[in-house]
Every structure is written in structure tokens, then in C-alpha cells.
Amino acid sequence: MTFNQTNFDSLDEFPIPTVKRRGRLKIYFGYAAGVGKTYTMLNDAQEALKDGIDVVAGYIEPHARPETMACLEGLEVLAPLEISYKGITLAEFDLDRAIRRKPQLILVDELAHTNVEGCRHKKRYQDVDELLQAGIDVYTTINVQHIESLNDVVASITEISVRERIPDSVFDSADQIELVDIEPDDLIDRLNKGNIYREEQARRALGNFFTKENLIALREIALRRTADKVNRTAINNEIQNCDQAKSKTQYANEHILVCLSSAASNAKVIRTAARIADAFHGTFTALFVETSETEESDNKNMMSLMENLRLAEQLGAQIATVYGDDIPAQIAEYARSSRVSKIVMGRSAHTRKWFVKSNFVDKLTAYAPTIDIYIIPDTQSSSYINFPKFAKPSGLSLVDTAKSVGILVICTLIGFLFTALNFSIANIITVYILGVQLNAIVTRGRMYSAVSSVLGVLLFNYFFTEPRFSFQAFDPGYPVTFLIMLVASLITSTLTKQVKEQARQSAQKAHRTEVLLETSRKLQQAKNQSDILIETAHQMVKLLGRTIIIYAAKQNTLSEPLVFPKEDSVDSQAYLATDERAVAEWVYMNNKHAGATTNTLSTAKCLYLAVRSGNSVLAVAGIVMDKESPLEAFEKSLMIAMLNECAMALEKENSNEAQKQISIQMQQEQLRANLLRAISHDLRTPLTSISGNAGILMGNSEVLNKAQKKSLYSDIYDDSMWLINLVENLLSITRIDNGTLNLNMQSELLEEVFTEALLHINRNSVEHKIETVLDDEFLMAKMDSRLIIQVIINIMDNAIKYTPPGSHIIISAKREKQMVLIEISDDGPGISDKAKSKLFEMFYTADNIRGDGRRGLGLGLYLCKSIINALGGTIDIKDNIPHGTVFYFTLQAEEVNYHE
Structure with a gap:
């Protein structure tokens, strides 16, 4: 496959437009060759060059007009693309070179030109459109006979049909149209002087296309078309600037x-x-x-x-x-x-x-x-109707021929049986008519039904009418019988064929409609982008019966393709080559269809379509067309509808993801606000206490006795430890929420972990009776000991702070199947049922009054739950009978290696 001048072995070589601004298109419009379109365009380009605009002559059609070619002086001329075609080297516009050069303004002559085979696009106007998408302004030229909708009108006037044409939409979408006009007499005079064509060519032109009557008519058409463009622009401006609802309904x-x-x-x-x-x-x-x-x-x-x-x-x-x-x-x-x-x-x-x-x-x-x-x-056609009532019979089939012969043989044998049983002739006629109906059902094409009807009459005449075994008939009523039999056979076979075809059409339509409805339902149930694309591909395979290739768009490029073959035995490697991916990349970057059966990169094996939402491409779908017939009109309509459904589902999924991100950001902002509010409120008390006690010690150390100093030192120590624990909890929560917490999972003896944790609990623990109970002194669990010690400290500190002096606190552990259950119970006042449901939430504090009168931030238990969940365990709370509270959590149990 050839893409312009080179094969793109690397996707990095493919020209990627980096600008979002679309270029502006100016068309120099004339009613015939020689009116001065190229000359005017080059003069305007020279003026633009004087104004400091970067102008490049991308392609100027070679002219035998010295004054026109002289206008090229001073302009940078882009080297043409030379392509060998059927032994001849042809010069074409080099699109890739132009995009790499990326001037502000480029001149491209002859907009309706058809590119030679081997260029990326079939038509030059497609090259121009890609330049516009790359943000490059374009000047170009065209004559009135090259506009698609006017082709027949011009042909009826000049008796010449022009093959190179552009869609009306290209002309109408131009930002500016400049009509280059001269009087027909002046144009004929220029032609006679040899300023347009050489002498021999000019003489032929004057006798055919360039007659004065033709030029006057073409000039009128060009003026009208230009006026229509101006009128359409005015209407569009009215719709945009005035009351849109009123203008659109007009x-x-x-x-x-x-x-x-x-x-x-x-x-x-x-x-x-x-x-x-x-x-x-x-x-x-x-x-x-x-x-x-x-x-x-x-x-x-x-x-x-x-x-x-x-x-x-x-x-x-x-x-x-x-x-x-x-x-x-x-x-x-x-x-x-x-x-x-x-x-x-x-x-x-x-x-x-x-x-x-x-x-x-x-x-x-x-x-x-x-x-x-x-x-x-x-007046040129003699056909009855301009509609697809094709009468050409389909090709003969050996199978259908055998079926038709077999049915006629069976009908004849039944006829002999009826004759032996002395049945009437009418019964035999009915058998042959039934055979024709069966033939219409089991064979394809009306030819078999028609031939079967005629052969049925001939067989009936030959075998069952007197004289038998001849095509003569003694009874004068037999010819009428034969005629009625033939007509009845033809009518019944035709009706049977119609019913069969209607049933096929209804089944086909129902299948396609069902596929479309099923696509909508499955896309609604899809959970993510990958599921949406997979379901769409499966439904396209079901609808078209062709291999489908899907490229998802991720991070401004296409991901690796997903292949969905129509059969398991299909070899899809040929459709994943670098050239094929390059076509898909072009579709993604330009938001247009390309590949097989299109005018862009038509030598590809697949037809590539953009799954688009507005101006953004969400994915690219490839349909294998290699050795396959083109898509039917109805199939193409359903396929586009299916891709639109896919685009809507992808857009909805992207919207949901964006909404989730916004929701997460809002939660983070709310968390930050709550954290700042809680810190600013609750840190004031310990900081005030520390600074006040320190001030007393600094200013009155001589008058304070030893007991008073010790009390002040203890208060400062307690407040500073409270702040240290708070900071530790905040840092741990931050690491867990950000996913930066590194777990050091090892097997640890619970007895050692409990001992280490009890060394760091609140110093007020001496006022409580703390007991450790282990089901097995060698009980081990898989954990990050540093984090579990922090969990135990937080829960133990809560038990110490919220229970009266002298209460019992028990920390225990026992084995339950594959898990270790750890419980920390107290016999304090307990926690209300209302508080239990919210106790592990961030910033929640129960109504219990602490012994030191200080309110907590509500981070300790939230941190405990986060740590236990990160280690794969569970944590909860329950009542301690007859009174008190039990906090319990689970860890993964480990077997003890007694040899170690």
C-alpha cells in the first residue's frame, strides 16, 4: 500500500496536525478555462507575501501562458510528488511535504483534479481539506462545470460531460468565493490570440466548448451559483445572529x-x-x-x-x-x-x-x-422504470437443477400411480401444480419455477393425454386445459416465490432490528470503556458477518487493536500490518472515514470509521473488506447507527468518570476543610496548655514547689504526647489514602506485639487493671507489626481515656480457622448503638466525656479500620456483657515453625 510518497513504516513518521484552528478556504471561481483564475490567485498571493504572510505555491498547473507563470516569481514553489503510473512519471501535489512545511497560506490549483493511483486521497479537494484541518489557509481554483449538482446542466449546454467534479458541500463550505469574470467576447479573443491554448487546440475549442452561446450560458450559471452562495451565507448568518428558533423553522x-x-x-x-x-x-x-x-x-x-x-x-x-x-x-x-x-x-x-x-x-x-x-x-433511456427491477436471471445451479428434475420425476410417478388407480385427470393436474409450488420453495430464482411450469404441462401432455407418449391431443378441450394448467402453475409459483421472499426480507429486517436493539441494551449494561467496545464489535460481527478490528483512543493515540474474527479460522495478521494501522491513525487524527471503498487510502484491506462524539474521536472501527462485497445501503445505515450508539455510550462513560473524579475532588476538598477546621479547633487547647504551663515554669520557677512543678511537667508531657499521636495518625491516614503506604508483611508472635504496644500506651494506664490473654503463647499472625502496634495503642488509649480509673481492660487473641481474632474489652460505661454505626468514620467522636476533658479529632478508630482493611482483615465493635465495650479485629493466621 502506498501513502503519497512513502510507506509509513513507523507511526512517528506520520504527519500529525498539532493545531486546532482550521484553515480558511478561498476559491477563485470561473465559468471557463482562461478567464484568469490562476493569474488572479497568484497576484493575490504576491500581495499576501508583501504583507509578511508565509506563502507557498503547493501546486500550480503548468500553463503555456507567460504572464501567468511570471506571477510565480518570488514565491516558494513546493517540489511536486513524482509517481510512476503505467510507465509514465506524473507530477502530483505533495500533501505530506506541504503539511511538514506548514506555511500560513498555500496555493493549490485545480481543486477538482483526480489524483493518480498511489496518492493518499483520490481527489485533490480531499488533500485541500486535510490542509485546512492542519490549520493552513488555502487558495484554489475551479470552473463551474466541475460542481457536482451543475454537471448535467452544463453537459446539456456544451454536450460535454466532465468527469472531474467536487461535491457542492466543498464549494458551499468555502470561507470566500471570488468570481473571476470577463466578457465572453474577450475570452474568445484571448483564445484566438493563443493566450489560452495552442493554435490547433484553440481551433478545436472554438468549434466545440468555446462557442459564444455556450460561454454566455456558462457565465450565467456561474453568476447564479455565486449569488446562491452569497444568499446561503446570509441565511446562515441570520440563523446565528437572530432568533434561531424562528429562522430554523422558516x-x-x-x-x-x-x-x-x-x-x-x-x-x-x-x-x-x-x-x-x-x-x-x-x-x-x-x-x-x-x-x-x-x-x-x-x-x-x-x-x-x-x-x-x-x-x-x-x-x-x-x-x-x-x-x-x-x-x-x-x-x-x-x-x-x-x-x-x-x-x-x-x-x-x-x-x-x-x-x-x-x-x-x-x-x-x-x-x-x-x-x-x-x-x-x-430521452436517452428506453427502460420502463428507473428502479432496480432487474430481470436478468441468476446463474444455473446444479443443486437447484437436480431438485427441479427430481420434483418433476416424482410428480410423473405419482401421475402413473393415479392412472393405475383410475383417478381423474384433474388429480394429476393438481399434482403437477403442487410440484411447481414445491419447486418455487426449494429453489432460488424464478427461472426454475417458470421452466418447471412449462415442463409440467409438456410431461402431462406426453404421458397422460391421448394419444399417450406423444405431444398430440385428440380431445379438443385439452389445449384449453394445458393453457389453464400453465397459467395456474405460473401464478402459484410466482405467489409462492413472493411469499418466500417476503418471509426472507421480514426475517432479515427483524434480525437487523433485533441486533440494533440488542446493541442498545448491551451497551447500557456495559461497565467500562473496554466492555462497550467489545460489545459493539460483537454486534457488528453479528450484523455484517465480517471480521471487525477495534482501536480504542487513549492518551491522544490509538491503543493496540482488538480483533473480532467472523470465524475462528480467520487469519487476521494481514489486517494488523503497519500500513493498516497507519490508515486507522489517519482516521483518528482527521475524524473522517478512510480505507477500502472510500476515496482516501483506498488500497487498504479494511474500511475504517471513526467512532466520534462531536469533533473528538473516541475509537476507530475497522471492517475487513478484503475480497468481500461492498456494504449494502441498509447495512451501512445500521452500522453507522450502531457506532453512534457506541459513541454515546463511550461519551456517557467518560462523563461518568469525569463526574467520579469531580466527586473525589469534592470529597478531598471537604476532607481538607474538615481536617483544617478540626485541627484549628482542637489543637488550640493542648497548645494553649503547653504554652501556659511553660510560661508559668519560666516566670515562677522559684516560687513553685516540687509537686507543683511535677504537675506542670506532666501536663506538658501529656499534651505533647497527644500532639505526637495526632501527627502520627494524620501521617498514616495520608499515606493510606494516597496509596503510598508500604506494607512490610511478616509473621509475628502476638505476645511480642502486645508487649511492645503496652510499652507505649497512655501513662494513665497505671490507674487501670490491664490483662493479656493468649489462647496459645506461640500464636502467630501475618502482619505489619509497626501498624498493628499503632492499632492496639489507639484502641487501648481510647479504653483508658473513656473508662473510669480502676476498670478492667483485657487484650486477648485466639485462633479461628485461618484467622486470628484479637479482642480489646473493657468494663466501662459502654457505647450507644447510635454511636457504634459511626464510630469508625473520620472526624466522628462519641458523646463520652474523656477523663482529661479534651475532645478528640476522631481519627484514631478511622485509622485503625484503614490499617486492618489494608492488611486484609476486618474490624468491628460489640457490647461487653454485662457492661462495657469490645473492639475486635482479625488477621491472617500463620503456622508456627517449632524448629526455628
Whole structure:
């Protein structure tokens, strides 16, 4: 695969636009070659260069006009991209070089030019669009005959059909249109002087395209198209600057419907409908009616249909598909349900045939009498209807042929049996008609049913009418019998085929609708971004029956692809090559479709579509098209709807994640506020006490006796220890909440841990009776001993502070299966049920009055719970019978190694 001048072996080489600003597009518009578009563009570029703007001539079409080429002097000219095509070296615009150079303004001549095979884009206007997305302003040129919707009008005037065209949306989206205009007589004079073409070429042009009548007509069309652009810009400004609701509803009543087909004239019908929709500022829809014969159409018809469908999309139409063999009824039903105001369709010169009672237009008018119908004549076509009623039979199948022959043989054998049993001829006729119905059910294509009907009549005549074993008939009534038998067979086979096809269409439509509904339901149940993308991919495989590749967007790039093959045996490595990923990267960066069946990087094996939400791409979906037929219109519509559902789900997930982050930040802010408020309030008491006692000692040390000094020293010590414990708790909580707490998990003897903890508890512990009870003196648990000692100290200090002197405090441990249960109980006043539910919350303090009269911050027990949970245990509280409180927590038990 070739991407412009080079293969991107490394994604780092792929040009990545870094600017968000979109460039501005100015089009120099003319009604014919030679009016001075390129000359005017180069003169404006010279003026811009004088104003200090960085200008580069990206590509200027070589001209045999010295005054035009002289305008290039002083401008930096970008080297062209040379591509070898069929033994010829061709010069093309080098898009990658232009993006790397990244000037402020670039000149790109001939906007409608078709790039040679091997360039990234098929059309030059796509190159220009990528330049605009990279933030580069573009000057370009175009003639009136290159605008898509005007192609038929120009062709009818000049009798020349131009193949290089641009969508109307490209012209209408330009920021500025400058009409380069001269009088037709002056243009003809320039042509005669050889200022446009060489002498021989100029003589041919004057006799064909450049007649005065043609130039006058083309000039008028160009003036009108420019005026339409100015009018459309004014309307858009009115919608943006005035009352939007009023302005939008002013043109919202017109709905234009065009009927799609594979006919060559359908392109003219689509362009006409687009012009009507544009004139009425209405909604534009292109409808395709899929019939039972659509699948039997040949490749040429299908390719023509796809080209017409793409043309309708380029002209801004919404594509819709309905099913049914009665085409006028389907169109009328869709038009009524969609509030269509005007229907545009084609009509050939031969609208009636001797066997047709009423033509297509009459039927449609009868079905939809209140809708305006515009008929676009086509004098070049002799077909009856411009709709996909394909009559070409499908290819012969050996299996279907064998089935048809077998059914006829069985019907003949049954006929012999009925003859032997002296049954009437009518019974044998019924058997053959039944055989034709069975043939219609088990075979594909109407040819088998028709042939079976004829052969059934011939077999009946040959074997069962007198004289037998000949195709003669003595009875004069037999020819009528044969005719009725043939008609009945044909009618029953046709009706059977129709019922079978309708059942198939209904099942297919139901399946696709079910897949879409199931997608919506599964995406709602998806828990995260990965689940959303996986469910979407599975549903796309179910809908399309093709291998799907998903690239998730993470941190401004695409993650590794997820492959969902249609079959387990599919080798997907070819679809994960560097070139394929480069196409997916391009789709992600440019928010456009690319790959197979598109005009951008069309040599890729997959069709890549952006899962977009507004201007941001959330993921890229790749659909394997290698050796696969193009997507049907209805399949493409459902697929896009499915990707839109995926985008909405991803956007919702991202919104939820953002909301969670905001909620976490709010909680952190609330925690910080609570912490500052609690510290500012509760630190005041110990700090005041410390400073006051220190001041007394400093100023009155000589008058204080020994007992008074000791009391003051004790108060200072208690207050400072309280502050130290507070700071330790705050640091531990911070490390746990930030995830920076490093656990040093080891097997420890609980007896040693208890002993160490009791050495650091409140000095008032001497006023209580503290007892240690161990179920086994070698009882061990897996823990971070430093943290568990802190837990025991916090709980023991609470028991000491909130129980009266002389109370009993017991710390015990015992083995329970794979865990060790540690309990710290007291026989104090206990804790209320209301306080128990909130006791482990941060900043919560119970109503108990401490012995020192100081209120705690409510951090100790919160820290205990955080530590125990981090170690994989549980912590809780219960009443101690008959009175008091029991704090208990669990740790992972460890076996004792007695040899050690």
C-alpha cells in the first residue's frame, strides 16, 4: 500500500496536525478555462507575501501562458510528488511535504483534479481539506462545470460531460468565493490570440466548448451559483445572529425525496433533486427500494447503484432503505410516514407498453395524491422504470437443477400411480401444480419455477393425454386445459416465490432490528470503556458477518487493536500490518472515514470509521473488506447507527468518570476543610496548655514547689504526647489514602506485639487493671507489626481515656480457622448503638466525656479500620456483657515453625 510518497513504516513518521484552528478556504471561481483564475490567485498571493504572510505555491498547473507563470516569481514553489503510473512519471501535489512545511497560506490549483493511483486521497479537494484541518489557509481554483449538482446542466449546454467534479458541500463550505469574470467576447479573443491554448487546440475549442452561446450560458450559471452562495451565507448568518428558533423553522417544512436506482439516468435525477432541496432549503432524502430481484442483479447494476448512492451522499442526502416488490406503494408509504412534500424521480421516453395497464407514475400518484411529484425526463433511456427491477436471471445451479428434475420425476410417478388407480385427470393436474409450488420453495430464482411450469404441462401432455407418449391431443378441450394448467402453475409459483421472499426480507429486517436493539441494551449494561467496545464489535460481527478490528483512543493515540474474527479460522495478521494501522491513525487524527471503498487510502484491506462524539474521536472501527462485497445501503445505515450508539455510550462513560473524579475532588476538598477546621479547633487547647504551663515554669520557677512543678511537667508531657499521636495518625491516614503506604508483611508472635504496644500506651494506664490473654503463647499472625502496634495503642488509649480509673481492660487473641481474632474489652460505661454505626468514620467522636476533658479529632478508630482493611482483615465493635465495650479485629493466621 502506498501513502503519497512513502510507506509509513513507523507511526512517528506520520504527519500529525498539532493545531486546532482550521484553515480558511478561498476559491477563485470561473465559468471557463482562461478567464484568469490562476493569474488572479497568484497576484493575490504576491500581495499576501508583501504583507509578511508565509506563502507557498503547493501546486500550480503548468500553463503555456507567460504572464501567468511570471506571477510565480518570488514565491516558494513546493517540489511536486513524482509517481510512476503505467510507465509514465506524473507530477502530483505533495500533501505530506506541504503539511511538514506548514506555511500560513498555500496555493493549490485545480481543486477538482483526480489524483493518480498511489496518492493518499483520490481527489485533490480531499488533500485541500486535510490542509485546512492542519490549520493552513488555502487558495484554489475551479470552473463551474466541475460542481457536482451543475454537471448535467452544463453537459446539456456544451454536450460535454466532465468527469472531474467536487461535491457542492466543498464549494458551499468555502470561507470566500471570488468570481473571476470577463466578457465572453474577450475570452474568445484571448483564445484566438493563443493566450489560452495552442493554435490547433484553440481551433478545436472554438468549434466545440468555446462557442459564444455556450460561454454566455456558462457565465450565467456561474453568476447564479455565486449569488446562491452569497444568499446561503446570509441565511446562515441570520440563523446565528437572530432568533434561531424562528429562522430554523422558516425553512423546515420542505422534505425532498429522490428515488435511487441503478439506471444511468438516475445521477441526473439525484442532482436535480439536490438543486430543488437547495432552492427550498429543505431536508433531502434518497430512498432505495430493495425488491426480491435486487439480489439477482449483476455486478454492473450493483456498481452503478453504489455510485448513485455515493453521489446522493455527496450532495447531502440522508440514505434510507425499504423492502417490497410493490415499489410505488413502498415509496408512497415512506413518503407519508416521513412527511415528504416533494418526490423527484426519473422517467424514460417510453413510459407505456402494450401489456402494461398503468405506468409507474400513475401508480405512485394514486398511492400519494397529496404529494408533489417531479418527473425528470430521460430521452436517452428506453427502460420502463428507473428502479432496480432487474430481470436478468441468476446463474444455473446444479443443486437447484437436480431438485427441479427430481420434483418433476416424482410428480410423473405419482401421475402413473393415479392412472393405475383410475383417478381423474384433474388429480394429476393438481399434482403437477403442487410440484411447481414445491419447486418455487426449494429453489432460488424464478427461472426454475417458470421452466418447471412449462415442463409440467409438456410431461402431462406426453404421458397422460391421448394419444399417450406423444405431444398430440385428440380431445379438443385439452389445449384449453394445458393453457389453464400453465397459467395456474405460473401464478402459484410466482405467489409462492413472493411469499418466500417476503418471509426472507421480514426475517432479515427483524434480525437487523433485533441486533440494533440488542446493541442498545448491551451497551447500557456495559461497565467500562473496554466492555462497550467489545460489545459493539460483537454486534457488528453479528450484523455484517465480517471480521471487525477495534482501536480504542487513549492518551491522544490509538491503543493496540482488538480483533473480532467472523470465524475462528480467520487469519487476521494481514489486517494488523503497519500500513493498516497507519490508515486507522489517519482516521483518528482527521475524524473522517478512510480505507477500502472510500476515496482516501483506498488500497487498504479494511474500511475504517471513526467512532466520534462531536469533533473528538473516541475509537476507530475497522471492517475487513478484503475480497468481500461492498456494504449494502441498509447495512451501512445500521452500522453507522450502531457506532453512534457506541459513541454515546463511550461519551456517557467518560462523563461518568469525569463526574467520579469531580466527586473525589469534592470529597478531598471537604476532607481538607474538615481536617483544617478540626485541627484549628482542637489543637488550640493542648497548645494553649503547653504554652501556659511553660510560661508559668519560666516566670515562677522559684516560687513553685516540687509537686507543683511535677504537675506542670506532666501536663506538658501529656499534651505533647497527644500532639505526637495526632501527627502520627494524620501521617498514616495520608499515606493510606494516597496509596503510598508500604506494607512490610511478616509473621509475628502476638505476645511480642502486645508487649511492645503496652510499652507505649497512655501513662494513665497505671490507674487501670490491664490483662493479656493468649489462647496459645506461640500464636502467630501475618502482619505489619509497626501498624498493628499503632492499632492496639489507639484502641487501648481510647479504653483508658473513656473508662473510669480502676476498670478492667483485657487484650486477648485466639485462633479461628485461618484467622486470628484479637479482642480489646473493657468494663466501662459502654457505647450507644447510635454511636457504634459511626464510630469508625473520620472526624466522628462519641458523646463520652474523656477523663482529661479534651475532645478528640476522631481519627484514631478511622485509622485503625484503614490499617486492618489494608492488611486484609476486618474490624468491628460489640457490647461487653454485662457492661462495657469490645473492639475486635482479625488477621491472617500463620503456622508456627517449632524448629526455628
